[in-house]
Amino acid sequence: MIIDLRSDTVTKPSKPMLEAMMQAKVGDDVFREDETVNVLERKIADMFGKDQALFFPSGTMANQTALKLHTNPGDQVICDKYAHIYNYESGGASFNSGVSCKLIDGNQGMFTAKQVEEAINPDAYYYSKTSLVEIENTTNKGGGACWDFNELLRIKDVCNKNQLGFHLDGARLWNALVVKNESTKQYGGAFDTISVCLSKGLGCPIGSVLVGDNEIMKDALRIRKIFGGNMRQAGYLAGAGLYALDNNINRLREDHKKAKEIEAELLKLSIIKKVEQVETNIVIFELNDDVDEKLFISRLANKNIYMISMGNKKLRIVTHLDYTNAKHEKLINNFSSF
Structure with missing residues (x-):
C-alpha cells in the first residue's frame, strides 16, 4: 500500500471520471469547436457570474495569463511573500510579463487591506506602477488557510479606489468554499479575474480555468496561444472537469x-x-x-x-x-x- x-495532484482519474472523459464530444478547440470544452467554460463562467471562462492545461499558465492581462512591463504586483505566483511559477511574472512583485509579510499567506494601501507605490515616474493585487485562497505555504471574505471585500475597495486589478489564484478555492460555506458568485463579484484548478482536490488529470468579464478577457485566448497553451481535442480533459464539478466538490x-x-x-x-x-x-x-x-x-x-x-x-x-x-x-x- x-x-x-x-x-x-497525485490522484488518478476514477473509473466514472474515465467513462465521462471517453464519452466527451470533441472538436478542434483552436477553432473553438470542441463542444465539451465550450460547455465546461460556459458552466464555470456562469458559476462565478462572469462573461467568459478559458480552459488551460495548468494553473500556472492561467495565473501567468491573468498577470499579463492586468499589467504592462515595468508594473508591480502586490502579493504575499508566500504567493504561488512568486515562489512556484519559475519567475514567470518577470519573464512573461516584465513585472516585479511587492511582497507583503502576511499571516499564513494572508494580509489586510491596510497592508495593501501601504504597499501601493507613490504616483511618481521613478517608481514602478502598482497595477494589480493578487491573493491565493486557500494559501498553499500558509497551510491551506482560508481568507476572511470581508477582508477580501475591503481589499477590493482599496483596489477600486486606486484603479488596481484584483486577481484570485483559486487553485484550492473549492476547499475554501466548502469550509466557509461561501459561493462562487460571491467570489465572482469580488475579483476581476479568478483561476480555479480542476486537478487539485477534484481529481482531474489536468486542467485549470480562468474567468473574467469581456473587457479583461479580450486578449486571454491570444495570450494562451503565445504561451503555447492552445489545444485541439481537449474535450476529453474538459469531460473530466465537468464530472469533477458535479461529483467531487462536496x-x-x-x-x-x-x-x-x-x-x-x-x-x-x-x-x-x-x-x-x-x-x-x-x-x-x-x-x-x-x-x-x-x-x-x-x-x-x-x-x-x-x-x-x-x-x-x-x-x-x-x-x-x-x-x-x-x-x-x-x-x-x-x-x-x-
Whole structure:
C-alpha cells in the first residue's frame, strides 16, 4: 500500500471520471469547436457570474495569463511573500510579463487591506506602477488557510479606489468554499479575474480555468496561444472537469476531516515543534531542532509513506480523494510509533 501525501495532484482519474472523459464530444478547440470544452467554460463562467471562462492545461499558465492581462512591463504586483505566483511559477511574472512583485509579510499567506494601501507605490515616474493585487485562497505555504471574505471585500475597495486589478489564484478555492460555506458568485463579484484548478482536490488529470468579464478577457485566448497553451481535442480533459464539478466538490469535507485527524496525531508527538492550524486539506508541521529531517522522511518512505519537505524542517501533508480510510489508519498507526 503506497500512501502518497505529497500533494492533492497525485490522484488518478476514477473509473466514472474515465467513462465521462471517453464519452466527451470533441472538436478542434483552436477553432473553438470542441463542444465539451465550450460547455465546461460556459458552466464555470456562469458559476462565478462572469462573461467568459478559458480552459488551460495548468494553473500556472492561467495565473501567468491573468498577470499579463492586468499589467504592462515595468508594473508591480502586490502579493504575499508566500504567493504561488512568486515562489512556484519559475519567475514567470518577470519573464512573461516584465513585472516585479511587492511582497507583503502576511499571516499564513494572508494580509489586510491596510497592508495593501501601504504597499501601493507613490504616483511618481521613478517608481514602478502598482497595477494589480493578487491573493491565493486557500494559501498553499500558509497551510491551506482560508481568507476572511470581508477582508477580501475591503481589499477590493482599496483596489477600486486606486484603479488596481484584483486577481484570485483559486487553485484550492473549492476547499475554501466548502469550509466557509461561501459561493462562487460571491467570489465572482469580488475579483476581476479568478483561476480555479480542476486537478487539485477534484481529481482531474489536468486542467485549470480562468474567468473574467469581456473587457479583461479580450486578449486571454491570444495570450494562451503565445504561451503555447492552445489545444485541439481537449474535450476529453474538459469531460473530466465537468464530472469533477458535479461529483467531487462536496466530498472535499472528507479530506478536511482526515487532515484534522492527522493534525491531532502530530500534536501528540514529542518530536514535533509546531503544527500549523489545519482548516482544509493541508497539514504543515515543523520538526524539533534535534530531529534529523532526512531520517524522518526516509523512515516513512521505507514504509511507502511519502510527504514533501518545505525546507527548514518543515514538512507538508496534503490529503486527497485517493487517500482512503485504510491508508489513513495506516498513517496514524505509523505516527504513533515515533
